[in-house]
Amino acid sequence: MLHYLKKNIVFFGGKGGVGKTTTSSAFALRAAEHGKKTLLVSTDPAHNLCDIFGKQIGREPTPLADKLWALEIDPHHESHRYISTVKENLRKVVSAQMLSEIERQIDIARISPGADESALFDRMVEIIEWGQRDFDLIVFDTAPTGHTLRLLSLPELMGAWVDGMLSRRKKVMTMRETWLEDADVNEDPIYEILTARKLKFARAREVLLNSRQTAFSFVLTPERLPIAETRRALPVLAKYRIPVDTLVVNRVIPDEADGRFIQRRREQEQQYLAEIEQVFRDHRIVKIPMLEQDVTGPDALAVVASHLF
Numbered sequence: 001m002l003h004y005l006k007k008n009i010v011f012f013g014g015k016g017g018v019g020k021t022t023t024s025s026a027f028a029l030r031a032a033e034h035g036k037k038t039l040l041v042s043t044d045p046a047h048n049l050c051d052i053f054g055k056q057i058g059r060e061p062t063p064l065a066d067k068l069w070a071l072e073i074d075p076h077h078e079s080h081r082y083i084s085t086v087k088e089n090l091r092k093v094v095s096a097q098m099l100s101e102i103e104r105q106i107d108i109a110r111i112s113p114g115a116d117e118s119a120l121f122d123r124m125v126e127i128i129e130w131g132q133r134d135f136d137l138i139v140f141d142t143a144p145t146g147h148t149l150r151l152l153s154l155p156e157l158m159g160a161w162v163d164g165m166l167s168r169r170k171k172v173m174t175m176r177e178t179w180l181e182d183a184d185v186n187e188d189p190i191y192e193i194l195t196a197r198k199l200k201f202a203r204a205r206e207v208l209l210n211s212r213q214t215a216f217s218f219v220l221t222p223e224r225l226p227i228a229e230t231r232r233a234l235p236v237l238a239k240y241r242i243p244v245d246t247l248v249v250n251r252v253i254p255d256e257a258d259g260r261f262i263q264r265r266r267e268q269e270q271q272y273l274a275e276i277e278q279v280f281r282d283h284r285i286v287k288i289p290m291l292e293q294d295v296t297g298p299d300a301l302a303v304v305a306s307h308l309f
């Protein structure tokens with residue numbers, strides 16, 4: 001997947017446990033060795049970059065190697081931060097009386113499903129914005145599939161939602177202007193906040209959908225469920241016009257592995273590999289063999305990378 005090095009943003013997605021963190025780490029490390037100033041971002045709530053690199057990784061870019069930095073997004077922390085910003089913004093625009101009621105509502109919203117996710121997305125959008133200024137390449141190690149798909153489709157949903165809000169808001173304000181002499185439809189702080197948010201999402205979306213800048217790669221293993229999940233995910237991504245060009249088939253039994261047991265597994269695996277070649281024939285496929293041990297440290301990552309490129 002040499003051509004992925006020309007991109008600015010690369011996502012690795014896939015079912016739980018298939019090797020997303022391993023693959024994205026190997027890719028990022030190799031990109032840095034190629035001279036690309038690279039930022040590796042983990043969006044997975046169960047962080048494990050630190051296991052691979054043997055180093056504590058924080059919420060801000062932490063140096064890992066020459067030209068390589070990493071950060072981990074903590075959705076819970078982001079959700080807190082996000083809520084405080086929302087409250088801060090509201091404080092500027094609503095009366096004290098209303099504020100306490102609104103804050104109560106927001107606190108309820110914070111524990112509702114989707115809150116951490118949308119905060120996580122906000123942070124990703126932010127990283128895409130400043131990351132592109134400071135880095136040549138941003139590599140996202142994303143959480144399992146369903147989660148990632150929702151995340152990537154959020155800007156579209158957000159866009160539609162904000163549009164609805166904006167048009168309603170405009171109507172209300174225009175009415176107010178008719179009734180109240182001092183009201184000015186062009187000076188509505190809520191309108192401004194919503195518009196700014198919409199623009200921010202639109203910018204992120206533009207970057208995400210630009211196949212010259214962004215590439216998405218799916219990781220799977222030659223097994224029934226990961227194949228099924230990939231089959232389901234690809235059309236969804238296509239629907240959102242997110243370009244997926246390469247599939248990484250990880251943990252393929254290596255040729256040199258022997259024994260009767262392994263031979264049986266290999267026979268089954270051959271069928272799955274054939275199915276992968278057939279079903280995903282429109283995609284490039286790279287294979288990574290199963291290594292003798294878990295992938296940790298630069299040497300093992302280099303082995304994985306050598307198969308990626």
Ligand SMILES: Nc1ncnc2c1ncn2[C@@H]1O[C@H](COP(=O)(O)OP(=O)(O)OP(=O)(O)O)[C@@H](O)[C@H]1O
Nearest residue numbers: 016017018019020021022251289290291293294295
């Ligand atoms: N090719 C490989 N050979 C041997 N072990 C591997 C290989 N690829 C991944 N592993 C091991 O499999 C485990 C899962 O890999 P990894 O953490 O990269 O998956 P993941 O998709 O990020 O998982 P999660 O969905 O939990 O984030 C790790 O212990 C990793 O070291």
Ligand SMILES: [Mg+2]
Nearest residue numbers: 020021044048
């Ligand atoms: Mg992972």
